[in-house]
Amino acid sequence: MAPLSWRHHTLLQSLLHRGPLSERDFHAIFAGVSGKNPATHQQLFNDTLLKINKDLAYLQFELRACINQYDGMVYYGVVNNIADEESKLGTKYSVPQIAFYKGLLEAIVQEAGNDGSITSIDALNVRLDNQVAVLDGSQDSQSRLPSSIKNFSMSQKEKTLDELIRDRWLSYTATGKIGLGTRSFLDLRSWFRGNDIPSCVVCNEACIKASSCPNEGCDVRIHEYCLKKKFSQRKASRACPSCGTGWPCQDGEGEADEVNEPGEEDLASPANHPSRKKRSRVKAELVEENDIAGPSTEVPRTRRTLRSAKAEAVEADQEASSTAASQPGRGSKRRKK
Structure with missing residues (x-):
């Protein structure tokens, strides 16, 4: 080769x-x-x-x-x-820092809201001794904790948290919470699978931040970007692939598809006709002018205003009749009145 x-x-x-x-x-x-x-x-x-x-x-x-x-x-x-002991020696993090990261990792992936993040307060309250107890398993493991674990202070947690975010093992989410970083998504693929983290039914990758089926009895989860891909087409059924429950739209989804896309019937509708819109605008301006002026005895001026408004509407009808053959003669009918 x-x-x-x-x-x-x-x-x-x-x-x-x-x-x-x-x-x-x-x-x-x-x-x-x-x-x-x-x-x-x-x-x-x-x-x-x-x-x-x-x-x-x-x-x-x-x-x-x-x-x-x-x-x-x-x-x-x-x-x-590989994840053997020799490989672990290559990290720059100390034993309590690694235990702290493991505690953060478990807290994030077990977050009940499927948001894949925890608050900074919750992150700093993660217990290191739980990680050691899980590895040891003996009843007196708490009494035999290393001093570095027992004496790991809050300031050391804050410093470690900053380092993990800087090295991209963790990250700040858009909401300001603590989530996994790019390195964690790259390195922990096998760990996710080995710890029974639910997988997305679309891409089969672990669901850290995902949406759950609205049916409480269904355990299907799908990444938000996989949802957009799966339901991107209008005719695609927005149903859970497992139980068939309708999947609700995400915030902002589908709005762009429904705005400013009138059909041919809408374009031909009298309600959307240019002359109808212009007449409505003229009438609105006239009403506003009368409201501002209040009661007036100048009847001839009001009549002249009405006549000018009608004349503008007639001109608008004549302009529209040249482009809308489906509504001929509207201008002449208006003049007869």
């Missing part, structure tokens, strides 16, 4: 040096080193990643893509496929 070229090395180095990159940024780097746009040369792009992963497999690494479930964007990164 041919060795990796400088182009492959550049792609790998960009991910290792910068960390996970958005699809747009990674595509831009690929276009710069290959001279090809991944959008129009998808096969070349896929072959390049396959070539890289074949060589990385020897080192138990993988170039992987994931979707950030909070913004629906695709990211690329290099991950370690």
Whole structure:
């Protein structure tokens, strides 16, 4: 097998040096080193990643893509496929910091509202001793906790939380809460599956932030971006794929499809006719003028105003009759009156 070229090395180095990159940024780097746009040369792009992963497999690494479930964007990164004790020694985090992250991870994925996030207060109140107790399992495990776990202060939690967000293991959501970061979505795919995290019925990936079926007896969950894809067409049935319950629209969904799209019948309707709109506007202006002026004895002036309003309406009818053959003669009928 041919060795990796400088182009492959550049792609790998960009991910290792910068960390996970958005699809747009990674595509831009690929276009710069290959001279090809991944959008129009998808096969070349896929072959390049396959070539890289074949060589990385020897080192138990993988170039992987994931979707950030909070913004629906695709990211690329290099991950370690093994999780033994030797690999854990390579992290810069201490034992209590790792235990704190595990506690945060469990609190986020078990969040009852399917929002995939917790408040900062809840994050700082995560107990580290629970993580050690789960690993130990003995009855006196609480009395044998390491001092680093017992003495892990609130200020140390705050500092660790900032580091985890900066390193993109965690993130701030749009609502200001604490959620998983891009690195977690990249690295923890096998962990999600091994811990029975519910999967999306559309993409089969773990549901951290997702929507649940409105039927309380149904456990189907779908990512918000998968919902938009599944129900993007107007004629698509908005029904749960499991129980058939109608799935409610998300905020803002479908509004753009229903606005400013009149049919042919609406365009031909007298209510939407240009002359009818103009007459309504003229009458409204006349009423407003009379309300402002109040009662008046100048009857001739009022009559002149009415006549001018009628004349404008007649002109509007004449203009409309030239483009709307379905309503001929309206102007002449108005003049007879």
